[in-house]
Amino acid sequence: MQHVGAVPDCKRRRLGYHASMNDSSKTERVRLSAEDxxxxxxxxxxxxxxGALAVEALARRLGVTKGSFYWHFRTRxxxxxxxxxxxxxxGEREVLAEIERIPDPLKRFPELFRRVAHEMQxxxxxxxxxxxxxxPQVVPVMSRVSQRRMDFLTRLYQEAGLAPDVALNRARLTYAAYxxxxxxNFTLGLPRISHEEFDAYVEHMIATLTPAPRDAS
Amino acid sequence: MQHVGAVPDCKRRRLGYHASMNDSSKTERVRLSAEDxxxxxxxxxxxxxxGALAVEALARRLGVTKGSFYWHFRTRxxxxxxxxxxxxxxGEREVLAEIERIPDPLKRFPELFRRVAHEMQxxxxxxxxxxxxxxPQVVPVMSRVSQRRMDFLTRLYQEAGLAPDVALNRARLTYAAYxxxxxxNFTLGLPRISHEEFDAYVEHMIATLTPAPRDAS
DNA sequence: GCCACTACATACTCGGCCGTATGGTTGCCA
DNA sequence: TGGCAACCATACGGCCGAGTATGTAGTGGC
Structure with missing residues (x-):
């Protein structure tokens, strides 16, 4: 999940047009790959x-022009x-794997919620x-990702002792809350919640959405 | 909440260019107001x-042209x-008012959830x-609306016996779930939930998010 | 040190959409 | 029934962003 950044520095090498001039900032030339x-x-x-993903805007951002783009990709x-x-x-594979490594099913939820809550990037x-x-392009992707996560949550709730249908509904509720x-809080900025308040909210979520031991058969 | 529709029928009157021709569908002329x-x-x-709110597209949809639009509004x-x-x-004033009319605070939540769930339009x-x-234009509106609804939920939870801070967090959780x-389910279409499943989910929400009587002091 | 290939620049076309200008049509009212 | 105001059509100018065409500078193989 580190692939969201500008051009890696290893690619920023200056080529100095004729080894003169004050080529301090503008003569840095970059050669980009499709991954960049x-x-x-x-x-x-x-x-x-x-919506802001425009070819020319992205090109300016990367320090090149459209001509470069259309060499790597056929279209936007x-x-x-x-x-x-x-x-x-x-994706988030490692997080899910680490959660599953926790033996006690009931102790997984606090860990999962706290982890998800504290890395917002x-x-x-x-x-x-x-x-x-x-x-249209994002729907199938989001559909797959959301479905995988919901399946994971459903399984977690089942292993915590909930009946299959209850576990599914609890997973729906949990994921909808997420x-x-x-x-x-990201896009809309409801009164800018503070750190302490946020932690309290997460704990409240844990208390409310974690199955009580008596729910287990 | 009925103001989302096409041109009201009372405004669709034909004027028949010369009282001839088969003016069955195309010669219906409309005169629109700003509210339309x-x-x-x-x-x-x-x-x-x-994003799809374009002037010409909306004009076509209403059966007129841009010229009409720019008489009523200065800009998009x-x-x-x-x-x-x-x-x-x-807005949703009447719903909130009816909910508050229920005397027993604990009986308000099932009613509220079921009502909200069953009118999806x-x-x-x-x-x-x-x-x-x-x-930028929608942020303040959504901010106000969401804040009002969250305040309402918080008050409901308080009147149901929850402590103020707990009530606030429960309201956040409830509204986030909504x-x-x-x-x-609207935009993304996770496996197209059925009616029975949906009702079961709503009941699960009610059971999970309604404060237990023992929570009341 | 030559050449093919990769990567990029520049300059253009084209379509969509906003906004303007202007003239036509309808309805109301004195 | 003339006239004014509300309402609408048509035509045009201009911006913005996608996509194309073509020239060009570094890069690696030999």
């Missing part, structure tokens, strides 16, 4: 949304598609994509 | 999002502004506006 464009696109999406759609697939690929892309569900929270 | 444009704008927003922004204010005006505009929070559900 995809990363740049994801960064732009995270900051300004899918192709870039968006590649960026989305890249984002889906390098990875969710920026997800929040941006949520606001772009009118775009998505809604992203909307209400 | 605002309603049309809201309908278009509900269906295709704020003005229309959006007026439509948003209109939407905020004719009014939420289409809200869901569309949620996806347009990057637009918003997230809109996203996941």
């Amino acid at each position: 464009w995809e990363d740049g696109a994801l960064a732009l999406i995270a900051e300004q949304g899918v 759609e192709a870039l968006l598609q590649a960026a989305l697939e890249r984002w889906e690929e390098y 990875p969710h920026r892309v997800y929040a941006a994509l949520l606001k772009a569900l009118d775009h 998505v809604g929270f992203l909307q209400l | 444009w605002e309603d049309g704008a809201l309908a278009l927003i509900a269906e295709q999002g704020v 922004e003005a229309l959006l502004q007026a439509a948003l204010e209109r939407w905020e005006e004719y 009014p939420h289409r505009v809200y869901a569309a506006l949620l996806k347009a929070l990057d637009h 918003v997230g559900f809109l996203q996941l």
Whole structure:
């Protein structure tokens, strides 16, 4: 989840036109790969949304022009598609794996909620994509990602002792709360919640959504 | 909440160019008011999002041309502004009032949840506006509306016996679940939930989010 | 040190949409 | 029934962003 950034420094090498002039800032030339464009696109999406993903804007951002872009990609759609697939690929696998490693099923929820709550950067892309569900290209991606996460949550609740149908509904509720929270606090800025308040809210979520031991059969 | 529709029939009167021809469908002439444009704008927003609110597209939809539009509004922004204010005006007041009329605080939540769940049309505009929070004009409107609803929920939870801080967090959780559900089921179409499943989910929400009587001091 | 290839610049076309200008049509009212 | 105001059509100018065409500068193989 580190693929959201500008051009890696290893690519920024100056070539000095004739080894003269004060080539301090402008003569740095970059040679980009398709992956660089995809990363740049994801960064732009995270900051300004899918609608702001314009070819010329991204080119300026990367220090080149459109001519470069159309060498790597056939169209703007192709870039968006590649960026989305890249984002889906390098997903949140490690987090889920670590949660499953916790033996006590009931102790998984506090850990999961606290972890998700305290690294907000990875969710920026997800929040941006949520606001772009009118775009045909993002729907299947978001559908797959959301479905996988909901399946994971459902399994967690089942292993915590809930009946299958109850576990599914609890997973729906939990994931809806997650998505809604992203909307209400990232994009909309409801009175700018403080750190202490935020922690208290997370603990309240844990207390409310973690199955009570008596729920287990 | 009936202001989202096409041109009201009372305005569709034919004027028959010379009382001849088969003027069955095309010679119906309409004279529109500013409110008609605002309603049309809201309908278009509900269906295709704020980004799809284009002047010429809306004009075609209403059976007229741009020339008409720019008589009523100075700019596209003005229309959006007026439509948003209109939407905020004719809000959900009556629902909230009816809920408060229920004497037993604990019986309010099932009623509220079931009501909100079973009239999904009014939420289409809200869901569309949620996806347009990057637009500067919608942010203040959504901020006000969401804040009012959250205040209402907080008060309900307090009157149900929760401590003020707990009530606030419970309200946040509830409203986040609402918003997230809109996203996941309207725009994204997670496996197209059935009616029975949906009702079961609502009941699960009620069971999970309604304060237990023992929570009351 | 030559050449093919990669990566990029520049300059253009084209379509969509906002906004303007202006003239035509309808309805109301004295 | 003339006239004014509300309402609408048509045509045009201009901006912005996608996509194309073509020239050009570095890069690697031999």
